[in-house]
Amino acid sequence: MVVNYMESLVDHLLPSLIDENKHxxxxxxxxDDVKAIALNNLKPVYVVTDKGTLYAKAKEFNPQFQVDVQQEIIKAVDKVMKYPQHDQ
Ligand SMILES: [Zn+2]
Incomplete structure (x- = not known):
């Protein structure tokens, strides 16, 4: 099975980055909209084996990598808050 590690990282970081945006x-x-926008702007990190997961985990601890992912999520949150894609 091939999974996009970036997707689980976005899932993991998302809750801590939206606490001020209660809606x-x-x-x-x-x-889902925030996730889709952020993932479209981030390079996917596909992992297959345990080895691949370890590599991705090591990458997660690279501070610049974390900052880049967080920035894309924050940008996506701003976009969705300005233009919600559904009726309130
Ligand atoms: Zn909504």
Whole structure:
């Protein structure tokens, strides 16, 4: 099975980056929109083996990598808050 490690990283970081945007926290649709926008702007990291997972984990601890991913999520949150893709 091939998984996009970036997707699980975004899932992991998302809750801590949206605590001030209560609506997104409560709204699955907006959370999905944030995730989709962020993932479209981030390079996928596909992992297959345990070895691949270890590599990706090591990358996660690279501070610049973390900052880049967080910035894309924050940008995506801003975008969704400005233009929610559904009726309130
Ligand atoms: Zn919403």
């Amino acid at each position: 997104i926290l409560d709204c699955q649709k907006c959370q």
